[in-house]
Amino acid sequence: METIHKVYFRDSSEMCELESDSVNLMVTSPPYPMIEMWDSLFSSLNVEIKEALEAVDGKTAFNLMHEELNKVWNEVSRVLKPSGIACVNIGDATRRIGKNFQLFPNHVKISNFFLNNDFIELPCILWRKPTNSPNKFLGSGMLPPNAYVTLEHEYILIFRKGDFKRELIPKSENRYNSAFFWEERNKWFSDVWEDIKGTSQNLNKSNNNKKKLRERSAAFPLELPYRLINMFSIYEDIVLDPFWGTGTTSLAAMISTRNSIGYEINSEFMEIFKRNLRKLKQLNNDINYIRMSKHLEFIRRYKNGVKDVKYNAIHYKFPVITKQEIDILLYSIKSYSENRNKFILNHEKFKYD
Numbered sequence: 442m443e444t445i446h447k448v449y450f451r452d453s454s455e456m457c458e459l460e461s462d463s464v465n466l467m468v469t470s471p472p473y474p475m476i477e478m479w480d481s482l483f484s485s486l487n488v489e490i491k492e493a494l495e496a497v498d499g500k501t502a503f504n505l506m507h508e509e510l511n512k513v514w515n516e517v518s519r520v521l522k523p524s525g526i527a528c529v530n531i532g533d534a535t536r537r538i539g540k541n542f543q544l545f546p547n548h549v550k551i552s553n554f555f556l557n558n559d560f561i562e563l564p565c566i567l568w569r570k571p572t573n574s575p576n577k578f579l580g581s582g583m584l585p586p587n588a589y590v591t592l593e594h595e596y597i598l599i600f601r602k603g604d605f606k607r608e609l610i611p612k613s614e615n616r617y618n619s620a621f622f623w624e625e626r627n628k629w630f631s632d633v634w635e636d637i638k639g640t641s642q643n644l645n646k647s648n649n650n651k652k653k654l655r656e657r658s659a660a661f662p663l664e665l666p667y668r669l670i671n672m673f674s675i676y677e678d679i680v681l682d683p684f685w686g687t688g689t690t691s692l693a694a695m696i697s698t699r700n701s702i703g704y705e706i707n708s709e710f711m712e713i714f715k716r717n718l719r720k721l722k723q724l725n726n727d728i729n730y731i732r733m734s735k736h737l738e739f740i741r742r743y744k745n746g747v748k749d750v751k752y753n754a755i756h757y758k759f760p761v762i763t764k765q766e767i768d769i770l771l772y773s774i775k776s777y778s779e780n781r782n783k784f785i786l787n788h789e790k791f792k793y794d
């Protein structure tokens with residue numbers, strides 16, 4: 442099987458390379474409005490944002506920053522296929538503006554945009570990432586009433602473009618091969634994820650050192666897009682990330698045997714992507730191996746609980762809990778080539794011995 446991965450280093454508010462209704466899934470994490478590390482980026486997009494921040498007018502700055510993001514969401518709405526899924530990883534911002542410490546609820550603004558633009562909102566995931574920062578308790582310390590709750594979660598908002606249409610569900614073999622294990626379903630589709638550690642978007646506000654490039658990118662952990670891609674798309678689908686950063690979504694698409702497209706305004710990040718790509722073949726095998734081993738361990742415990750397991754996976758000759766899992770098939774990366782920000786990967790069936 443072959444997959445193709447393209448990156449365009451330009452603003453995703455105009456994705457003119459992409460046809461309307463052509464993308465199966467979007468997985469992304471935008472710059473978070475009102476988080477200081479993104480002030481200069483938003484200010485460069487609209488001088489009124491800079492002026493509002495200087496005038497300590499948080500509400501205006503917040504609204505204008507979301508207007509910038511909305512231009513990209515509009516394009517996403519155009520290029521996504523009917524019934525396609527959009528997943529947005531977003532955190533709210535807390536900030537002192539003038540005399541007030543306050544919350545800027547980014548997830549509310551983004552939900553509002555999608556709901557007002559022909560999307561249906563599906564139950565979201567709270568991604569909990571506890572912080573060990575010594576300054577995590579803000580406000581009046583141990584004295585009421587002016588202490589503030591610490592934000593230790595982000596959202597993964599999930600939307601569907603238009604109505605659910607049964608006739609649009611693919612009937613191909615790919616869909617059945619793309620199944621995940623029953624116990625993975627129970628974990629991945631839980632509304633709170635506590636097992637994925639992240640990096641804070643507050644990091645390295647003023648650090649221009651090249652070594653800190655990764656931190657400046659505010660990359661999300663690979664596990665996050667990997668899960669979402671496996672939950673909401675099938676083999677050979679096209680996954681879009683309009684805020685590509687270091688290309689974590691493309692890496693996750695590669696190890697999930699999906700195609701991918703990324704848009705990014707900062708071409709510096711390609712260096713990190715290529716570095717990660719060199720390690721991807723091994724990582725792909727490790728992840729497959731861990732998934733299979735964990736499954737077998739799960740089945741062993743399940744059987745020890747004197748429960749019967751009726752089905753067998755055709756490609757791997759081991760038990761699975763449900764009929765839907767019998768065609769499950771994982772792929773490994775066999776080889777890859779690159780030509781001008783376009784990567785072509787060959788995948789082969791993963792053998793589990």
Ligand SMILES: C[S@@+](CC[C@H](N)C(=O)[O-])C[C@H]1O[C@@H](n2cnc3c(N)ncnc32)[C@H](O)[C@@H]1O
Pocket residue numbers: 451452453454469470471472473482513658659660661662683684685686687688689690704705706707
């Ligand atoms: C939170 S980071 C994404 C990090 C990414 N998920 C990763 O794992 O590396 C947001 C990225 O969006 C990029 N960006 C912001 N506005 C953009 C736009 N209009 N078009 C394309 N890229 C944009 C920024 O340069 C930044 O790299």
